[in-house]
Amino acid sequence: MKSGLLLISLALLRLPADLVRISHHGGEGRGFSPAVARPSDYSPPSPPAQLTVATCAGGEAKTRLNAPISAGLKPRPSGAPGQPPRVGEKSTLAASPHPQPAASSQSAVATGPDGSTDQKRAAAPRAEHHYVLTPERRAKAIAYSRTQYLLYFAAIALSLAIYIFLWRSGFAVGLREWVGRVSARRFVQCVLFVSLFLAAVRVLEFPLDYYWGFALEHRYDLSTQGFGSWMADWVKDLGLTAVVGIIVVWVFYWLVRCSRRRWWLYFWFASIPITLAFILVEPYVVEPLFYRFTPLEKTQPALTDRIEKMLEHAGLAIPSSRIYEMDASAKTRIVNAYVSGWGTSKRLVVWDTTLNKLNSDETLLVVGHEAGHYVLHHIPKEFALDEMIFLVLFYVGFVFINRVVARENATTCRTSRRVEESKVEKFLTPRLSTLDFSTGVEGVGDLASLPIVLTVLTTLVFLATPALNGISRHFEHQADQFGLEVAYGVVADPNTADVRSFQIMAEEDLEDPDPSPFIRFWLYTHPSTDERIRFATSYKPWAEGKPLEFVPTIR
Numbered sequence: 319m320k321s322g323l324l325l326i327s328l329a330l331l332r333l334p335a336d337l338v339r340i341s342h343h344g345g346e347g348r349g350f351s352p353a354v355a356r357p358s359d360y361s362p363p364s365p366p367a368q369l370t371v372a373t374c375a376g377g378e379a380k381t382r383l384n385a386p387i388s389a390g391l392k393p394r395p396s397g398a399p400g401q402p403p404r405v406g407e408k409s410t411l412a413a414s415p416h417p418q419p420a421a422s423s424q425s426a427v428a429t430g431p432d433g434s435t436d437q438k439r440a441a442a443p444r445a446e447h448h449y450v451l452t453p454e455r456r457a458k459a460i461a462y463s464r465t466q467y468l469l470y471f472a473a474i475a476l477s478l479a480i481y482i483f484l485w486r487s488g489f490a491v492g493l494r495e496w497v498g499r500v501s502a503r504r505f506v507q508c509v510l511f512v513s514l515f516l517a518a519v520r521v522l523e524f525p526l527d528y529y530w531g532f533a534l535e536h537r538y539d540l541s542t543q544g545f546g547s548w549m550a551d552w553v554k555d556l557g558l559t560a561v562v563g564i565i566v567v568w569v570f571y572w573l574v575r576c577s578r579r580r581w582w583l584y585f586w587f588a589s590i591p592i593t594l595a596f597i598l599v600e601p602y603v604v605e606p607l608f609y610r611f612t613p614l615e616k617t618q619p620a621l622t623d624r625i626e627k628m629l630e631h632a633g634l635a636i637p638s639s640r641i642y643e644m645d646a647s648a649k650t651r652i653v654n655a656y657v658s659g660w661g662t663s664k665r666l667v668v669w670d671t672t673l674n675k676l677n678s679d680e681t682l683l684v685v686g687h688e689a690g691h692y693v694l695h696h697i698p699k700e701f702a703l704d705e706m707i708f709l710v711l712f713y714v715g716f717v718f719i720n721r722v723v724a725r726e727n728a729t730t731c732r733t734s735r736r737v738e739e740s741k742v743e744k745f746l747t748p749r750l751s752t753l754d755f756s757t758g759v760e761g762v763g764d765l766a767s768l769p770i771v772l773t774v775l776t777t778l779v780f781l782a783t784p785a786l787n788g789i790s791r792h793f794e795h796q797a798d799q800f801g802l803e804v805a806y807g808v809v810a811d812p813n814t815a816d817v818r819s820f821q822i823m824a825e826e827d828l829e830d831p832d833p834s835p836f837i838r839f840w841l842y843t844h845p846s847t848d849e850r851i852r853f854a855t856s857y858k859p860w861a862e863g864k865p866l867e868f869v870p871t872i873r
Contacts, residue, residue, distance in 0.1 A: 447851065447852055447855050448848055448851060448852070449820070449821060449824055449829070449831055449847040449848045449851055450821065451825060451831055455825065456831050458538065458828060459825075459828040459829060459830060459831055460830060460831065460832065462534075462538045462540075462828040463828065463829070463830030463833065464830075465534060466534075467837055467841065469526070469529075469530050469534075470841065472526065473523075473526060473530070474776070474780050476522075476523060476526055477519075477523070477776060478773055478776060478777065480519055480522050480523065481519075481769040481770075481772045481773040481776070482769070482773055484515070484518065484519070484769045485757060485759075485769035485770055485773065486757060487757075488757050488758065489518070490515070490757070490759070490765075490766040490767075490768060490769050491757050491758040491759060491766040493511055493514060493515060493765075493766070494507075494511060494764065494765045494766040497510040497511045497514075497765070504571075505568060507765065508564060508567055508568045508571065508765065509564050511567075511765045511768075512560065512563045512564045512567045512568075512768075513560050513564070515768060515769075516556070516559055516560050516563055517556070517560075520556050520559075524552075527552065531548065531552075532545065532548045535650070538828060539651070540650060540651050540652055540827070540828065541649065541650055541651070542647065542648065542649060542650060542651060543648070543649035543650065547649065548649075551608055554607050554608065558604060558607075562596065565592065566589070566592065567765075567768065569585070569588050569589075569592070570585055570771075571763060571765065573585050573588065574762050574763040575763045578762065578763070581716070581762075582712040582713050582715065582716035583709075583712070583713075585712065586705075586708065586709050586712045589708075590705065593701075594660060594701075597658075597659065597660040597663075597697070597701075598659065598660045598661060598662075598663050599663070600658060600659065600663070601658050601659040601663045601664075601665055602663060605658070609644050609645055609646065609648070609649075610644070610645045610648075611642045611643070611644050611645075611667065612642065612643050612645075613638070613639060613641070613642060613643075614638070614641045614642055614643045614668065615638045615639075615641070617643050617670075618643065618673060620678075621673075621678055621681060621682075622638055622641065624678060624682060624808070625638075625641065625682065625685050626638060627808065628682055628685075628686065628804060628805060628808040628809075629689065629804065631804075631807055631808050632803070632804045632869045633869075634689070634693055634804070634869075636666065636689060636692055636693070640664065640665040640666060641665070641666045641667075641668070641685075642665055642666070642667045642668070643667075643668055643669075643670055643673065644667050644668070644669050644670065645670055646669035646670055646671045646672075647669075647670050647671050647674070650671065651671060651826065652669075652671060652826065652827050653669065653671045653672045653675050653676075653822070653823045653826045653827060654669050654671070654672060654823070654827075655667060655668045655669060655672055655684050655685065655687075655688050656688065657688050657691040657692050657696075657697070659697075660697060660698075664692065664697070666685065666688045666689065666692055667688075668681070668684070668685065668688075671826075672684060672823070675822055675823070675826060676818075676819055676822060676823075679809045679810070679811075679812075679815040680815050680816075680818050680819040680822070681819075682805055682808065682809055682815070683801050683802070683805055683809065683812060683815045683816040683819050684801075684819050684823075685801075686800065686801030686802070686804045686805045687797045687798055687800070687801035688797070689800070689801070689804060690796060690797035690798075690799075690800030690801055690804070690868070691793070691797050693800070694793075694796060694797070694800060694868065696793040696796070696797065699793065700789055700790065700793055703789050704786060704789065707782055707785055707786060711775070711778045711779065711782055714778060715771075715774050715775045715778055718774045718778075719762055719767075719770060719771055719774050720762060722770055722774065723759060723761060723762050723767055723770060726757065726759045726770075727759070727760070727761065783840060783841070784839055784840050787840070787841065787842060787843050788839075790843040790844070791842060791843065791844060791845055794843065794844040794845060795845055795853070796868070798816075798845070798850055798853060798854065799853075799857060799867065799868060800868045800869070801816065802816055802854065802857055803859075803866045803867070803868055803869040804868075804869055806860055806866070813854055813855060813857070813858060816854035817851050817854045817855055820847055820850050820851050820854060821847075821851065824847040829847050830846075831847075831848070833846060
């Protein structure tokens, strides 16, 4: 789960899913992005389902939520009404690690930059109209996906339970009183309070973090990361969360003290540059802490040349210096790619696991999709739309937070006249001596109100998840369309290559072949794999004499 960034990016900021969903675009293999979910495998974008600064199984970001819950819950994490193999196809499917769809149009042969045939899956299978899995692989994908969904909702429930416990138990008030005795300076108090509060939250969340981010991935053979490495990532994530948390919480309480009536609006304004700054520096500061990045032109010069030719063919240009290969295989077997950054830091990243599993034509379609995010400016567009949603959420949060704190103050006043407790009782135990359970929070501007603020805002962000993910699915569909258009004329059969890339990536990542409508609506940041395959099979404007929608516009 993504306690840390869930706490900051989901609750106080508005980086849906995982500073992952907005700061990272992509997640080719996953519709549900545990970038919302798992915690400490920072995976630029795709599992926290890590709601994390981003931790994914390699991502949604995961996002621990791409995911942003990150992902995004990244996160972070796509499948769709899948079709069981036909009776006549059973033996063929069982014999191949990547089932070869039967109904097809034509075989696509991947070619290299010099026109030679790509031998990696050169005998390209023909494209089926659905996401196809062997019975054994299908059962495994369903079991894994259903566990992910349950863990996502469990992570949200656990986070809320922890916040409420730290509030009602008097822990937050006791901590505030202790930091007040240590220093009279508000900033020092904030640094101490936020660091210790976050550490307490993350320790309480650790069992779920461990199961979701480490044990589950190994159980389904998706992770190659040892426990020591995973634990190191978990600690790094906690450190990053503390740094971001201190900044955000300090700004939040300073604004509350400045304006008790309009802090929600001022904080919304203030969080915009904070969020943009994070997105800008993330590729330089955050991502290198978890993975190694190498310019693609150094590791795959032939592929880089084909990518440049594909973009030039469409009148586009993405500097080769902004296209990277990430050593995802050091920690995961998941296949993915993404776009992150902002302005001068914006870049396109392909995981080495993707390069190992896909042939050159299939990889070009994946890169074409990510190039769509890059060229169509999806990060700023999605950011702007999400900002509108968060403006409303901040106001609603302001109303509820004020009401809860007002009741808390009224209860505290009544209780203080009837009961006197020792300092030890105030710090360590709930006030069980009265039925009011007063905790001593003195107002919204009191640091001890932090668990109340997080409880309210996390609940609101959770309820807004379908809207945020609906926006993401819209842009992901546009990127799918752009990928086909930009590859037309460069790849012999872009539709077949696209279908195959979706099939292989979804199969490798154990995508759900049959997610329910509710799961797609609530959790999916991408269209389901089945939907994407159907679109990739049918979208052929060039065959119908129709103009391309996106590529001509860019020229």
